[in-house]
Amino acid sequence: MRVSRRSSVDPFIVMDVMEAARQAEETGRRIIHMEVGQPGTGAPRAAAEALTAAMSEAPLGYTVALGLPALRARIARLYGEWYNVDLDPSRVVITPGSSGGFLLAFTALFDTGDRVGIGAPGYPSYRQILRALDLVPVDIETAPENRLQPVPADLTGKDLAGLMVASPANPTGTMLDRPAMEALVGATAEQGASFISDEIYHGIEYEAKAVSALEITDEAYVINSFSKYFSMTGWRVGWMVVPDDHVRVIERIAQNMFICAPHASQIAALAAMDATSELDANLDVYRANRALMLDGLPAAGFTDIAPPDGAFYVYADVSELTGDSRAFAAEILEHAGVAVTPGLDFDQTRGHQTLRFSYARSTADIAEGLERLKTFMQQR
Numbered sequence: 001m002r003v004s005r006r007s008s009v010d011p012f013i014v015m016d017v018m019e020a021a022r023q024a025e026e027t028g029r030r031i032i033h034m035e036v037g038q039p040g041t042g043a044p045r046a047a048a049e050a051l052t053a054a055m056s057e058a059p060l061g062y063t064v065a066l067g068l069p070a071l072r073a074r075i076a077r078l079y080g081e082w083y084n085v086d087l088d089p090s091r092v093v094i095t096p097g098s099s100g101g102f103l104l105a106f107t108a109l110f111d112t113g114d115r116v117g118i119g120a121p122g123y124p125s126y127r128q129i130l131r132a133l134d135l136v137p138v139d140i141e142t143a144p145e146n147r148l149q150p151v152p153a154d155l156t157g158k159d160l161a162g163l164m165v166a167s168p169a170n171p172t173g174t175m176l177d178r179p180a181m182e183a184l185v186g187a188t189a190e191q192g193a194s195f196i197s198d199e200i201y202h203g204i205e206y207e208a209k210a211v212s213a214l215e216i217t218d219e220a221y222v223i224n225s226f227s228k229y230f231s232m233t234g235w236r237v238g239w240m241v242v243p244d245d246h247v248r249v250i251e252r253i254a255q256n257m258f259i260c261a262p263h264a265s266q267i268a269a270l271a272a273m274d275a276t277s278e279l280d281a282n283l284d285v286y287r288a289n290r291a292l293m294l295d296g297l298p299a300a301g302f303t304d305i306a307p308p309d310g311a312f313y314v315y316a317d318v319s320e321l322t323g324d325s326r327a328f329a330a331e332i333l334e335h336a337g338v339a340v341t342p343g344l345d346f347d348q349t350r351g352h353q354t355l356r357f358s359y360a361r362s363t364a365d366i367a368e369g370l371e372r373l374k375t376f377m378q379q380r
């Protein structure tokens with residue numbers, strides 16, 4: 001049976017690394033996981049308790065396509081608490097994870113063949129989802145002096161229908177401050193292009209609060225998720241904020257694509273939003289892990305790194321150590337028992353010379369992983 005041209009997307013390499021790590025663990029080895037951006041903690045206790053209560057009260061059927069009204073209202077309130085933005089809950093759309101948000105946004109905003117700019121290095125699934133939708137991903141090669149974030153000059157001559165930005169970013173953890181975000185919003189508007197802000201790592205910041213695109217404009221799509229800050233990766237629930245006149249557009253597409261986000265996950269997500277003490281404790285772990293990484297990676301020999309502003313990644317230039325990051329990551333897994341992600345996932349041009357290290361797991365795991373890396377590099 002034939003397959004479509006649109007199905008020819010690249011694999012998500014980090015998932016291949018996860019599988020290699022799983023196979024190693026099946027042989028009895030203990031692997032330290034620095035490859036995947038997944039919190040080591042589970043959902044807040046209140047989330048599970050709320051779901052247990054709801055399941056005992058009534059069947060969990062479909063919700064309306066836009067999501068539970070109470071959850072939409074609570075998310076709108078979050079924007080007042082975090083950013084001092086007065087947000088109408090009607091603009092909030094609950095999605096099956098941020099991935100569902102990307103599908104909805106790209107389908108609503110772009111037509112076949114449209115060119116959409118994405119920063120490189122950047123989250124690889126942007127590129128692959130765009131390709132699967134018969135859109136054209138345009139890698140914007142970002143510069144170290146710009147903290148590997150796009151700037152308006154990078155958009156010149158690109159003929160873009162849209163721009164996707166992420167702050168804090170994956171894989172770098174770098175953020176756009178308010179002037180930088182304002183400049184990109186303005187440059188995109190001047191080109192008549194759509195602006196999409198991936199804010200999935202908001203809440204995981206260390207020295208300054210991340211800026212939401214909604215602080216600057218209502219004419220943007222903002223995508224977020226309960227996976228990272230709220231520690232609910234497997235629950236597959238997220239949200240979008242869209243302009244008033246796009247709500248019905250998104251609703252129609254969501255009705256047909258997904259019917260709704262999982263009802264159970266929406267109930268849990270609503271309870272998770274007020275689990276402040278647990279969420280703050282998780283952030284304390286990431287902060288401690290970040291400090292360990294910023295000391296331990298250079299001590300192990302990974303010296304060309306930029307301190308992350310947020311998220312839970314360190315992106316390292318390893319060009320002095322290898323020209324093949326995928327083979328290097330496999331070598332580290334085999335000999336050190338540490339799973340790391342080759343940069344090819346994030347940057348098709350320069351990724352063969354970079355690695356991403358995640359510090360989302362327990363502090364004990366991060367400390368052990370750094371010791372293993374140090375020993376490996378000394379013996380290499």
